[in-house]
Amino acid sequence: MIEKSFFIRIIGCQMNVYDGDKLRGELLSRGWREADGEDGADFVVFLTCSVRERAEQKAASEIGKFGKKWKKSRSPRLALLGCMAARIGSGLARKFPWIAVTAGPAHIGLVPDAMDRALETGERFIADRETQAADPISCAPRGRGNPHKAYITVANGCDQFCAYCIVPYVRGRFASRAPEDVLAEARALARNGVVEITLLGQNVDAYGRDFDGDARGRFASLLNDVSAIGGLRRVRFATSHPSDFTDDILDVMRDRPNICPSINLPVQAGSNSVLRGMNRRYTRDEYVSLVRRIRAALPESAVTTDLIVGFPGETEEEFEQSVTLFEELRFDLAHTAAYSPRDGTPAANRPDQVPPVERARRLVRLNGVQAEISREINASMVGRIYEVLLDEPAPRGEGLLQGRTATDKVVLVRAPLEMAGTFREARVTGSSPWCLEGELV
Numbered sequence: 001m002i003e004k005s006f007f008i009r010i011i012g013c014q015m016n017v018y019d020g021d022k023l024r025g026e027l028l029s030r031g032w033r034e035a036d037g038e039d040g041a042d043f044v045v046f047l048t049c050s051v052r053e054r055a056e057q058k059a060a061s062e063i064g065k066f067g068k069k070w071k072k073s074r075s076p077r078l079a080l081l082g083c084m085a086a087r088i089g090s091g092l093a094r095k096f097p098w099i100a101v102t103a104g105p106a107h108i109g110l111v112p113d114a115m116d117r118a119l120e121t122g123e124r125f126i127a128d129r130e131t132q133a134a135d136p137i138s139c140a141p142r143g144r145g146n147p148h149k150a151y152i153t154v155a156n157g158c159d160q161f162c163a164y165c166i167v168p169y170v171r172g173r174f175a176s177r178a179p180e181d182v183l184a185e186a187r188a189l190a191r192n193g194v195v196e197i198t199l200l201g202q203n204v205d206a207y208g209r210d211f212d213g214d215a216r217g218r219f220a221s222l223l224n225d226v227s228a229i230g231g232l233r234r235v236r237f238a239t240s241h242p243s244d245f246t247d248d249i250l251d252v253m254r255d256r257p258n259i260c261p262s263i264n265l266p267v268q269a270g271s272n273s274v275l276r277g278m279n280r281r282y283t284r285d286e287y288v289s290l291v292r293r294i295r296a297a298l299p300e301s302a303v304t305t306d307l308i309v310g311f312p313g314e315t316e317e318e319f320e321q322s323v324t325l326f327e328e329l330r331f332d333l334a335h336t337a338a339y340s341p342r343d344g345t346p347a348a349n350r351p352d353q354v355p356p357v358e359r360a361r362r363l364v365r366l367n368g369v370q371a372e373i374s375r376e377i378n379a380s381m382v383g384r385i386y387e388v389l390l391d392e393p394a395p396r397g398e399g400l401l402q403g404r405t406a407t408d409k410v411v412l413v414r415a416p417l418e419m420a421g422t423f424r425e426a427r428v429t430g431s432s433p434w435c436l437e438g439e440l441v
């Protein structure tokens with residue numbers, strides 16, 4: 001048997017991490033070896049993102065760079081996967097012959113066989129819109145270097161069709177996985193020593209709606225069942241949609257202390273007119289009232305959000321309503337972005353685009369407001385003791401490990417690498433808007 005090696009690069013969201021972990025599990029079970037880097041690999045797998053134009057440009061430039069090496073030795077070959085592959089993979093494969101496999105999220109189940117064939121016979125595999133969707137990879141996910149935390153995708157695709165978003169076109173219609181499949185995967189992970197699982201979907205709160213049109217209670221019930229699995233000390237979920245988040249989820253979170261009180265609830269805009277233009281299906285008041293209910297039910301919770309500035313037609317006054325929303329709700333963290341037009345979405349064709357320089361100005365202003373709020377919230381944690389799951393070496397600072405509180409705050413502590421994967425108590429000794437510093441107690 002010829003030795004085959006791979007290296008996986010994630011450019012994108014947690015769902016790509018999950019797809020990468022499933023592919024890793026399957027390739028390892030077929031006898032492939034995971035290389036330490038791109039240079040030592042026969043195949044480099046790119047899991048890409050289409051949400052923002054810049055992410056696609058970056059991936060395309062990285063893919064282009066492989067040409068030099070490939071022309072010399074016909075190695076490494078590339079597998080281009082993820083949303084960008086679904087959108088423009090076949091076009092890129094025509095341009096770059098070193099792309100041996102390209103397949104979007106609906107076709108990832110075909111990738112392991114395609115990679116085998118590409119190395120054994122040189123056959124290329126280019127999935128496009130005509131290619132029949134395949135069953136997903138059934139092998140249990142295997143993380144790289146992080147054996148105590150894992151993701152599980154509970155639903156693929158999205159039916160919300162927000163006016164700016166490419167996801168429904170590249171990931172397809174909303175499709176929930178059977179609860180027994182999710183639970184079997186969670187049990188297998190727990191048996192292998194995973195202590196923290198994050199349940200993933202573009203809109204987890206709608207879980208089960210595609211079974212019979214009624215999602216009531218379904219995600220709450222799944223969350224409850226996963227959290228009851230022995231050995232799972234932490235269960236998280238992302239992402240929520242404000243119009244589908246129901247109070248029964250809060251009831252389960254209150255009853256189950258191992259469900260982390262950390263909720264990412266994208267608002268996307270602070271003004272009702274922009275929310276309508278975005279097709280978000282809730283008003284500012286409804287959103288505010290939901291955040292208040294979350295905080296009343298879970299006083300120790302951390303609520304984070306996502307928001308886009310400079311959506312087409314957004315006036316200065318409408319933008320200011322995003323600023324006042326941040327000031328009113330004081331999120332723990334906000335993922336903000338300047339609007340990025342994506343071909344094929346309704347918003348990209350609107351004639352009233354906000355000039356890029358104005359989008360950039362609004363982004364800087366909003367980020368400044370949020371940084372101050374996050375700074376104050378994090379400073380209020382100094383002196384308190386939290387349980388943290390120690391994780392991996394901090395990107396900067398020798399001897400520092402990065403851990404996370406149940407509310408998903410990053411805490412940097414001085415600790416030996418052997419402690420990674422363990423729960424420890426840490427006293428917070430310092431803070432910034434982005435993370436906390438602490439010491440083990």
Ligand code: SF4
Pocket residue numbers: 158159160161162165166167168202203241
């Ligand atoms: S809810 Fe809206 S923003 Fe989120 S994935 Fe679906 S269409 Fe995109």
